[in-house]
Amino acid sequence: MTTQLSVAGIELELFRYPSRQESNLQAWDAADEHLIKHLVDNEQKAVNTAIVNDSFGALTAGLLSIDSGWPLTLETDAKTSLLGTTQNLARNQLNDASLTWVNSRDELPQGIELVLMKLPKNLNYFSHQLKRLSQVLPAGTQVLIGAKAKSINKSLLETIARSLGEASASLTWKKTRVITCIADGKARALPMTTNWSVPECKLQISNLSNVFAASKLDIGARIMLDNMPKGDFKSIVDLGCGNGILGLHAKQCFPEAYIHFIDDSEMSVASARDNWALNKLDNPALVGEQATFAWDDCLTHMSEGFRPDLILCNPPFHQGEAITDHIAWQMFLDAFRRLKNGGILHVVGNRHLAYHVKLQRIFKNCTTVASNGKFVILQAQKISKKAQEPEIEDNHLESPHPQSALYGKPNS
Structure with a gap:
């Protein structure tokens, strides 16, 4: 099992949670790497950022490696994500003082200037998350979504446009693409149960x-x-x-x-x-x-x-x-x-x-x-x-x- 993440000059040791599990699966994927690389290549400044669906903290650790004081709000529905991120920040001696945790039903904070997301498997849940973001993001806010290239199609981009704002996808890198969505500032109602x-x-x-x-x-x-x-x-x-x-x-x-x-x-x-x-x-x-x-x-x-x-x-x-x-x-x-x-x-x-x-x-x-x-x-x-x-x-x-x-x- 590979535990060393190396991308865009950032070196991290990352484990899935719990760290002793015998699944032989990495704690990150190429979409995580692509998002980090995108930020570094575009010289992104440390603005108030929300990270959504960060499985075991690769994105969080990556941003804190760039700037230890990067203000972050982390949204997750999975307790293993919270525990895994905390474990990996400690392992890499990264300070979590600038982090705020919310779950998928908590009220999102105002003032978010950038959003990083991983595309979840459940697309109904993904639509729910985008509509949640639509209720707090000002028009013009950039939302970057990392995903496997094969998962990105016209229907997905239309879903993003309906739920948050117009979107387009980058060129492929390591079989992944970064979708850039610009929030249109229109609040959508959350789906019913x-x-x-x-x-x-x-x-x-x-x-x-x-x-x-x-x-x-x-x-x-x-x-x-x-x-x-x-x-x-x-x-x-x-x-x-x-x-x-x-x-x-x-x-x-x-x-x-x-x-x-x-x-x-x-x-x-x-x-x-x-x-x-x-x-x-x-x-x-x-x-x-x-x-x-x-x-x-x-x-x-x-x-x-x-x-x-x-x-x-x-x-x-x-x-x-x-x-x-x-x-x-x-x-x-x-x-x-x-x-x-x-x-x-x-x-x-x-x-x-x-x-x-x-x-x-x-x-x-x-x-x-x-x-x-x-x-x-x-x-x-x-x-x-x-x-x-x-x-x-x-x-x-x-x-x-x-x-x-x-x-x-x-x-x-």
Whole structure:
């Protein structure tokens, strides 16, 4: 895995987050390099700049390398982006005093004079982001968007023009192009949430623009809804919750349980929270808050005493445009460490991903609960009789988190 970024006289050491993940993927791409090169070539001055969709801080670190006091506002929907950027700034001894963080729903600050963006995979979300910018950018503000050349077409440029202002693309460099958009100063209304129902579960679902399967129930979740685990569960995690559909149905199945929704996407966590309120699932017989909502990197920052007895998981197999299974590995390893003894991890995934091999290596057991032509539901139980780490020998199974006081050891 390459960790040394070198472009336009700038040298950086960059890692994806967490730094010990075994995905063999870089923390930046050629579009990041192209944007940095564009700024250097055009002798861009350090003006009040917004950076949007900076995966692991390559753009942020690049600008702070040019000018350590460059005033920056960083917008991200991904907690791993925030954590990765912070990690890489520290690694390169770059001061973050000039940074302001906002998520994809926070109010954007006034006075932005330049915007740098990476084109996200989700184009509905991209349109949402452009319309957000249209509400604060004065006419004439330059917005630079880095993307793979193959992703740029007439339709994309028309979307940018409708949402923010006229746009044109540069010549190709390393198979990427920089789109230059000039904001027209006209504020656009933000898109409405997408709403649909799951009649068989009597649930109403509302989704923000960057939520996976925002317009309908995805088929992996559907087979999971039809095959919920059996047991007397009191503490349930919907890990990688998306709009929260699995956790919502778990509350219907186990009305005495407390449900914990966790996702790397802040919009997903917000949608899950809205859907909990929308469906009025609180049990009047229980005391206290019956649902919690965490914007986090898997189970990284849960309290030391947190020990659920069921974790539901529909793992993603991509991060941005990169296809990878390291997120599933992290979810499974975090689940093993966090589950109480006897607790269950209940997973749905595409058959070809072979999650049963991973679960067997970590939990020493794995049962097929249900399957169809495309998906399989697997269940693994934590049955260790003493506190121990899973026996992992292959580098690709190495824990993405170093052992630390945050994790400690599972209860016996």
